[in-house]
Amino acid sequence: MTPHRPFGRTLCAMITPFTVEGELDREAARAHALGLVADGCDGLVLSGTTGESPTTTDEEKTALLRAVREAVGDGIPLVAGVGSSDTRHTVRLARDAEAAGADGLLVVTPYYSRPPQAAVEAHFLRVADATGLPLMLYDIPGRTGTRIEPDTMARLAEHPRVVAVKDCSYDLLAATRLMARTPLAWYSGCEELNLPLYALGAAGYVSTVANVVPRRMRAVLDAFDAGDTTGAARLNGRIAGLVEAMMASGLPGTVTAKALLGAGPVREPLQPADRGAIAGLRGVYEELLAAED
Numbered sequence: 001m002t003p004h005r006p007f008g009r010t011l012c013a014m015i016t017p018f019t020v021e022g023e024l025d026r027e028a029a030r031a032h033a034l035g036l037v038a039d040g041c042d043g044l045v046l047s048g049t050t051g052e053s054p055t056t057t058d059e060e061k062t063a064l065l066r067a068v069r070e071a072v073g074d075g076i077p078l079v080a081g082v083g084s085s086d087t088r089h090t091v092r093l094a095r096d097a098e099a100a101g102a103d104g105l106l107v108v109t110p111y112y113s114r115p116p117q118a119a120v121e122a123h124f125l126r127v128a129d130a131t132g133l134p135l136m137l138y139d140i141p142g143r144t145g146t147r148i149e150p151d152t153m154a155r156l157a158e159h160p161r162v163v164a165v166k167d168c169s170y171d172l173l174a175a176t177r178l179m180a181r182t183p184l185a186w187y188s189g190c191e192e193l194n195l196p197l198y199a200l201g202a203a204g205y206v207s208t209v210a211n212v213v214p215r216r217m218r219a220v221l222d223a224f225d226a227g228d229t230t231g232a233a234r235l236n237g238r239i240a241g242l243v244e245a246m247m248a249s250g251l252p253g254t255v256t257a258k259a260l261l262g263a264g265p266v267r268e269p270l271q272p273a274d275r276g277a278i279a280g281l282r283g284v285y286e287e288l289l290a291a292e293d
Contacts, residue, residue, distance in 0.1 A: 049108075080104070124159075138165075220232050
């Protein structure tokens with residue numbers, strides 16, 4: 001049975017391009033979004049962690065969303081990251097995103113303050129009730145310090161606008177059980193688990209690496225859907241080196257993606273990759289390309 005896919009199947013967690021002066025580069029954002037769609041992304045997530053949401057202003061988030069919507073039109077789902085550690089601020093961002101044309105909202109667990117589960121649940125419900133847009137819950141306890149526990153997730157799934165999860169919990173057993181227990185559309189948020197979660201019934205992925213190799217990320221799922229599980233595993237193994245270099249090298253995915261794309265600076269406190277890191281990333285990327293020749 002085909003999984004429910006409210007936001008598509010192959011989503012890119014898009015970078016936010018900046019000019020050399022460090023300002024939002026709308027034209028570069030439009031061009032990058034169009035390229036991602038042309039190369040197989042059927043949905044885009046804007047202003048997530050990869051999009052440097054902690055250091056972009058509310059006005060920049062709205063401007064980015066409007067620019068990308070103008071570029072890709074109405075046929076590509078745009079999910080706006082609106083998460084913060086402040087519920088009132090998150091609600092305000094959600095309403096701004098709705099007004100700017102978002103199709104859905106990515107809402108991360110409130111971070112740093114480590115609220116108990118009742119407060120986590122109340123936070124998500126407040127956001128869900130604030131607009132008419134569907135929500136993708138973002139469970140990434142390694143960054144937020146707080147997991148969305150399975151029972152909390154199951155209760156949240158009863159809300160009609162809580163429709164999906166971006167899963168970075170690294171808990172395949174919990175994911176398997178929740179996919180069976182709830183109607184939530186499951187999206188892998190960790191590239192190394194894209195294929196395993198998809199095989200278990202996930203709807204797709206939200207990928208940082210897709211900024212760089214969108215067609216190759218999609219090819220893994222295409223092969224699996226075609227019944228070529230051996231081919232899917234082979235393609236997945238082929239991109240594993242780049243996934244490791246971009247996501248497990250000690251540098252944030254935003255930094256490594258921008259380094260490979262030459263997509264302008266990152267915003268402090270992030271720092272750009274140094275020459276050695278860039279050379280290493282470029283070497284792995286070129287090795288991947290050479291393997292396909």
